Amino acid sequence: MTEEVTPRGRGRPRDEDTRARILSAALQILEDQSFATATTDAIAEKAGASKATIYRWWPNKSAVMVEALREAVAQELPFPDTGSLGEDIRLQLRNFIRLLTGRRGRIFKAFVAAAQNDSEVSDAFRSVWVRPRRMAAKAGLERHRGVTLRNEIDLELLMDILYGPLYYRLLVGHAPLTEKYVDTLAELVLRSITKEA
Amino acid sequence: MTEEVTPRGRGRPRDEDTRARILSAALQILEDQSFATATTDAIAEKAGASKATIYRWWPNKSAVMVEALREAVAQELPFPDTGSLGEDIRLQLRNFIRLLTGRRGRIFKAFVAAAQNDSEVSDAFRSVWVRPRRMAAKAGLERHRGVTLRNEIDLELLMDILYGPLYYRLLVGHAPLTEKYVDTLAELVLRSITKEA
Amino acid sequence: MTEEVTPRGRGRPRDEDTRARILSAALQILEDQSFATATTDAIAEKAGASKATIYRWWPNKSAVMVEALREAVAQELPFPDTGSLGEDIRLQLRNFIRLLTGRRGRIFKAFVAAAQNDSEVSDAFRSVWVRPRRMAAKAGLERHRGVTLRNEIDLELLMDILYGPLYYRLLVGHAPLTEKYVDTLAELVLRSITKEA
Amino acid sequence: MTEEVTPRGRGRPRDEDTRARILSAALQILEDQSFATATTDAIAEKAGASKATIYRWWPNKSAVMVEALREAVAQELPFPDTGSLGEDIRLQLRNFIRLLTGRRGRIFKAFVAAAQNDSEVSDAFRSVWVRPRRMAAKAGLERHRGVTLRNEIDLELLMDILYGPLYYRLLVGHAPLTEKYVDTLAELVLRSITKEA
DNA sequence: ATCTAATCGAGACGGTACGTCGAGTCTTCCC
DNA sequence: GGGAAGACTCGACGTACCGTCTCGATTAGAT
Numbered sequence: 001m002t003e004e005v006t007p008r009g010r011g012r013p014r015d016e017d018t019r020a021r022i023l024s025a026a027l028q029i030l031e032d033q034s035f036a037t038a039t040t041d042a043i044a045e046k047a048g049a050s051k052a053t054i055y056r057w058w059p060n061k062s063a064v065m066v067e068a069l070r071e072a073v074a075q076e077l078p079f080p081d082t083g084s085l086g087e088d089i090r091l092q093l094r095n096f097i098r099l100l101t102g103r104r105g106r107i108f109k110a111f112v113a114a115a116q117n118d119s120e121v122s123d124a125f126r127s128v129w130v131r132p133r134r135m136a137a138k139a140g141l142e143r144h145r146g147v148t149l150r151n152e153i154d155l156e157l158l159m160d161i162l163y164g165p166l167y168y169r170l171l172v173g174h175a176p177l178t179e180k181y182v183d184t185l186a187e188l189v190l191r192s193i194t195k196e197a
Numbered sequence: 198m199t200e201e202v203t204p205r206g207r208g209r210p211r212d213e214d215t216r217a218r219i220l221s222a223a224l225q226i227l228e229d230q231s232f233a234t235a236t237t238d239a240i241a242e243k244a245g246a247s248k249a250t251i252y253r254w255w256p257n258k259s260a261v262m263v264e265a266l267r268e269a270v271a272q273e274l275p276f277p278d279t280g281s282l283g284e285d286i287r288l289q290l291r292n293f294i295r296l297l298t299g300r301r302g303r304i305f306k307a308f309v310a311a312a313q314n315d316s317e318v319s320d321a322f323r324s325v326w327v328r329p330r331r332m333a334a335k336a337g338l339e340r341h342r343g344v345t346l347r348n349e350i351d352l353e354l355l356m357d358i359l360y361g362p363l364y365y366r367l368l369v370g371h372a373p374l375t376e377k378y379v380d381t382l383a384e385l386v387l388r389s390i391t392k393e394a
Numbered sequence: 395m396t397e398e399v400t401p402r403g404r405g406r407p408r409d410e411d412t413r414a415r416i417l418s419a420a421l422q423i424l425e426d427q428s429f430a431t432a433t434t435d436a437i438a439e440k441a442g443a444s445k446a447t448i449y450r451w452w453p454n455k456s457a458v459m460v461e462a463l464r465e466a467v468a469q470e471l472p473f474p475d476t477g478s479l480g481e482d483i484r485l486q487l488r489n490f491i492r493l494l495t496g497r498r499g500r501i502f503k504a505f506v507a508a509a510q511n512d513s514e515v516s517d518a519f520r521s522v523w524v525r526p527r528r529m530a531a532k533a534g535l536e537r538h539r540g541v542t543l544r545n546e547i548d549l550e551l552l553m554d555i556l557y558g559p560l561y562y563r564l565l566v567g568h569a570p571l572t573e574k575y576v577d578t579l580a581e582l583v584l585r586s587i588t589k590e591a
Numbered sequence: 592m593t594e595e596v597t598p599r600g601r602g603r604p605r606d607e608d609t610r611a612r613i614l615s616a617a618l619q620i621l622e623d624q625s626f627a628t629a630t631t632d633a634i635a636e637k638a639g640a641s642k643a644t645i646y647r648w649w650p651n652k653s654a655v656m657v658e659a660l661r662e663a664v665a666q667e668l669p670f671p672d673t674g675s676l677g678e679d680i681r682l683q684l685r686n687f688i689r690l691l692t693g694r695r696g697r698i699f700k701a702f703v704a705a706a707q708n709d710s711e712v713s714d715a716f717r718s719v720w721v722r723p724r725r726m727a728a729k730a731g732l733e734r735h736r737g738v739t740l741r742n743e744i745d746l747e748l749l750m751d752i753l754y755g756p757l758y759y760r761l762l763v764g765h766a767p768l769t770e771k772y773v774d775t776l777a778e779l780v781l782r783s784i785t786k787e788a
Numbered sequence: 789a790t791c792t793a794a795t796c797g798a799g800a801c802g803g804t805a806c807g808t809c810g811a812g813t814c815t816t817c818c819c
Numbered sequence: 820g821g822g823a824a825g826a827c828t829c830g831a832c833g834t835a836c837c838g839t840c841t842c843g844a845t846t847a848g849a850t
């Protein structure tokens with residue numbers, strides 16, 4: 001996306017390696033520590049870059065984080081396609097909690113937290129992470145509509161019912177995110193969305 | 198905790214009015230403005246108190262907020278009891294989104310945000326707000342078990358399915374929280390939890 | 395000057411010791427090193443104070459320096475009164491070069507330098523140092539007017555002729571400031587300002 | 592120094608026009624604006640050159656400034672020769688204050704300032720500007736020695752008495768540099784250096 | 789007519805100081 | 820002894836300038 005032609009302006013080109021190191025450092029600090037510990041100085045030092053370079057390319061700390069998230073997101077799993085609605089959902093939810101309970105989980109918590117105080121982060125989080133994921137997931141589910149998935153089901157609502165509980169547990173932390181939990185969740189939800197034979 | 202009887206030491210007793218003004222100021226700033234403006238200085242000024250007084254009675258800013266939340270929570274609505282499972286759920290969800298979309302909504306966002314970086318806030322938020330609410334709601338739903346509610350339904354999971362989507366929309370903000378939305382949500386969930394006639 | 399009554403406002407009073415330590419640290423750094431090395435961080439550290447405290451009381455680094463100068467100035471020698479015009483001048487000039495060639499000399503160089511780029515420093519330097527010194531010196535010389543000092547001599551000009559060469563050598567550094575030099579200077583100037591017997 | 596013959600290496604030769612534009616830009620910025628705005632970036636931009644070019648030919652900013660000064664100096668007035676000691680002095684001082692009070696005055700202030708923190712600038716300022724001027728002036732005055740100028744007068748001291756007050760007023764700014772002022776100054780000094788008839 | 793070496797403009801980069809702001813602590817006086 | 824006022828330390832923030840660096844484009848002398 002975005003052409004990538006860039007007619008090669010005159011000066012010294014941006015050092016892509018530095019950019020990568022900054023984003024990687026940002027992610028790592030987010031993973032290892034809290035959002036609060038992730039100072040720009042710390043990122044700069046870990047990346048072997050200077051603070052000035054960071055602020056040349058990103059308007060503030062949040063923007064760096066958002067871009068770091070974008071990088072990380074690129075590696076994530078696609079929506080599964082097993083042919084079975086139930087299996088698709090179960091797999092997708094399992095993949096998701098594996099992500100959330102792993103080191104990356106901290107990142108999501110941090111982002112949702114930051115988004116509450118900063119509408120730029122909020123917008124970015126939605127457009128970079130939430131929306132693409134939901135689109136992919138919806139496309140995957142759409143394949144089942146009319147087959148095993150009831151015609152009248154609103155996929156937006158379905159997304160919320162599937163992912164809402166996971167975000168809820170992640171952020172509020174009143175109970176753990178286990179495979180067993182998502183399986184039960186999937187089972188319950190399936191009950192209300194599948195066509196009766 | 199609490200009672201404390203206060204053996205009435207020598208000096209001037211704690212000024213309860215000051216305490217109330219501080220908590221009220223904290224809440225109001227959270228409601229009216231951003232979390233960023235909710236500095237301890239701002240709270241102290243709005244309350245006509247001094248920062249020292251705040252830190253005499255609470256260990257840090259989060260603790261003040263948590264206690265403010267506790268005060269606010271005391272006024273909230275009890276779980277409805279209409280006799281109908283569906284009606285109970287619908288009403289409860291409607292009450293909840295009315296709360297979230299009102300001025301108090303900002304408070305919840307702020308708390309979930311703060312909870313991600315501060316386990317004390319996290320614990321407090323759960324024990325002061327989440328757990329009591331869930332207990333009450335579960336008790337309300339329990340009344341319908343075996344009647345219209347299927348026996349094998351795990352109420353913990355049911356809570357997550359009902360509230361998770363609302364928290365999700367509140368925190369991620371990808372779509373608005375409307376009455377129509379919660380009605381559809383309730384309808385879908387009911388489908389999978391009600392006893393077949 | 396400036397009343398000094400200060401009806402003792404309510405809060406914690408300014409820590410005069412900290413103020414003194416900051417000014418002393420500023421002076422010392424100026425003496426030991428260059429104006430450039432005198433970073434606010436360095437001053438703060440040496441003073442055992444925090445940068446915030448410095449910026450609470452002074453708008454910028456220059457202002458700290460100016461006040462430091464004011465403190466230092468308070469200790470300087472008064473204009474001598476020997477009864478002899480020539481002796482008064484010689485003594486005063488000798489005192490002055492002793493100051494300039496001592497550790498304090500760097501401070502003056504630094505101030506004149508800073509004054510060229512900053513009109514606040516310039517104003518302050520004049521009002522805190524130059525003007526009081528000139529006033530005192532003029533008062534001292536005025537005692538001789540009509541006695542050994544010719545009536546028509548403009549004391550402003552005389553001040554410039556006496557001190558200008560010293561500032562000149564201090565700042566340009568084309569030749570050293572020695573006692574012999576000021577004695578010769580005094581002798582030459584005296585020739586043109588004394589009443590012929 | 593210099594000739595250098597330049598064995599005419601292979602590559603593209605240095606662009607003399609660029610060099611001139613850089614020096615001119617440096618001077619102009621010093622004249623028009625403050626020393627603070629005379630950043631290397633500003634010079635480069637005004638000269639239509641690049642920072643790299645500046646640093647290829649000069650080791651640092653001060654060196655550029657010094658060379659710019661050298662260029663500017665080349666255009667200055669020679670010492671007058673009217674035949675009269677008093678007239679020579681008066682004219683020379685008038686020329687000098689015309690220079691100092693004109694746009695070039697800022698340059699001198701800037702240089703004396705810079706010289707206090709940088710011995711290279713200090714050395715350069717003396718060798719490029721101060722010494723040649725003093726040499727010329729001394730040669731001019733020497734012509735009068737034994738005629739109207741007293742034999743025993745030390746010309747170094749005389750230079751200081753004539754120029755010191757002007758530098759003093761320029762740098763400290765406690766009073767303006769006017770023609771009337773230099774005339775009075777000249778008159779007073781003449782009194783002590785002329786042979787009694 | 790190439791090839792080659794040095795120059796130039798543009799502008800990214802690391803480093804270092806600046807001046808600001810919020811959290812949490814401490815000190816004084818008043819009640 | 821409690822409380823208001825407010826000074827204090829600590830540490831992160833985002834900005835600016837210096838001097839270095841890497842590009843691609845020029846410009847000549849050497850081949």
